[in-house]
């Protein structure tokens with residue numbers, strides 16, 4: 001087999017959820033694909049690292065060069081409710097419900113000492129600055145995945161808010177029920193809507 005093809009198969013097989021046979025099939029698909037498709041595909045890969053940036057306010061993804069993401073810069077968004085999620089994909093899932101008009105904060109994961117993820121590794125600092133800089137009372141809806149890490153993440157947020165003397169202006173809420181899938185990313189709209197509608201103060 002030509003070296004170039006071998007290398008391509010190897011690169012594809014490093015992608016998650018791809019078996020070696022699938023990698024080979026995909027490599028042959030690309031080999032036989034039209035040149036303009038390959039060019040387009042190549043340029044999307046090139047642009048991944050150079051044309052995507054993180055919003056300096058909430059940590060979500062945006063086009064590089066923008067000052068802040070669409071949600072943070074929108075005048076129609078309710079800035080006093082911050083929905084705290086682990087990943088950008090969770091934001092997309094919640095936004096798909098078309099129901100809520102709040103802003104977000106993306107932590108980049110949740111605290112998990114077992115996996116060597118600590119508070120300093122996550123996007124907490126900017127969250128507390130946002131609360132500090134907001135003149136009005138804030139609701140912080142913690143919508144991280146309902147697992148054991150949730151406890152540690154929520155406890156840390158509560159503790160820091162109280163340490164910073166911000167408790168008087170923050171109401172912390174959480175999703176009302178465990179999602180059957182265990183992940184927000186995989187939950188359907190109705191489950192998400194119910195979990196949010198019946199959110200509880202903690």
Ligand SMILES: [Zn+2]
Nearest residue numbers: 055058069072
């Ligand atoms: Zn933003």
